[in-house]
Amino acid sequence: MQQFVIRPEEPDDWWEVEALYDLCFAPGREALSSYRLRDDVPPVSGLSLVARDGQGILAGAIRFWPVHVGDHDALLLGPVAVHPTHQGEGLGGFLIHQGLEAGREIGWQRAMLVGDAPYYTRFGFTRLSGVEMPPPTNPDRVLGAELSPGEWLNVRGEVTRWTR
Numbered sequence: 001m002q003q004f005v006i007r008p009e010e011p012d013d014w015w016e017v018e019a020l021y022d023l024c025f026a027p028g029r030e031a032l033s034s035y036r037l038r039d040d041v042p043p044v045s046g047l048s049l050v051a052r053d054g055q056g057i058l059a060g061a062i063r064f065w066p067v068h069v070g071d072h073d074a075l076l077l078g079p080v081a082v083h084p085t086h087q088g089e090g091l092g093g094f095l096i097h098q099g100l101e102a103g104r105e106i107g108w109q110r111a112m113l114v115g116d117a118p119y120y121t122r123f124g125f126t127r128l129s130g131v132e133m134p135p136p137t138n139p140d141r142v143l144g145a146e147l148s149p150g151e152w153l154n155v156r157g158e159v160t161r162w163t164r
């Protein structure tokens, strides 16, 4: 990762990160049900990261939101995206590892996301059963990772917008 400068996202980065997400995801990404969990809720402070290349151009970004799962709390990972010119260089994996580790350090016990299992299993994500995202969400894409052992055991229920 030596060719990238990685630091926490600042307010001034917001629209540049949005533009990167628009580039990397299909049009209408904000219609996805996961975005309803982000409406009017700020991302978790300090966990969102931006990576810039040697010219200062945004190469990748990751954000995390807090959510409730039944009576428990979880980190909702994403969006995460890497600019097409830098995909496959390990940056996405680095941002995910860094973000999860930082989440663990500040006391989060579990993380979840809606995404491609073939990519996210390498970070310890497995399919969550009994965890219901707002519809329409393919349950096969609802994945969770424990930030300390056993923290998804017996965690069930609807994923809802953060209210604290």
Ligand SMILES: CC(C)(COP(=O)(O)OP(=O)(O)OC[C@H]1O[C@@H](n2cnc3c(N)ncnc32)[C@H](O)[C@@H]1OP(=O)(O)O)[C@@H](O)C(=O)NCCC(=O)NCCS
Binding pocket: 024, 025, 080, 081, 082, 083, 086, 087, 088, 089, 090, 091, 092, 093, 094, 114, 115, 116, 118, 119
């Ligand atoms: C997904 C994404 C963040 C990965 O970042 P990256 O920096 O390219 O990934 P890395 O370099 O860390 O890892 C590359 C590996 O992941 C694999 N991979 C990437 N996306 C994948 C996917 N959707 N499903 C399965 N494998 C995937 C690559 O094939 C490659 O495999 P290899 O290690 O066996 O060669 C990036 O490709 C991206 O922004 N994609 C478009 C937006 C997106 O889909 N975001 C994730 C939402 S689910």
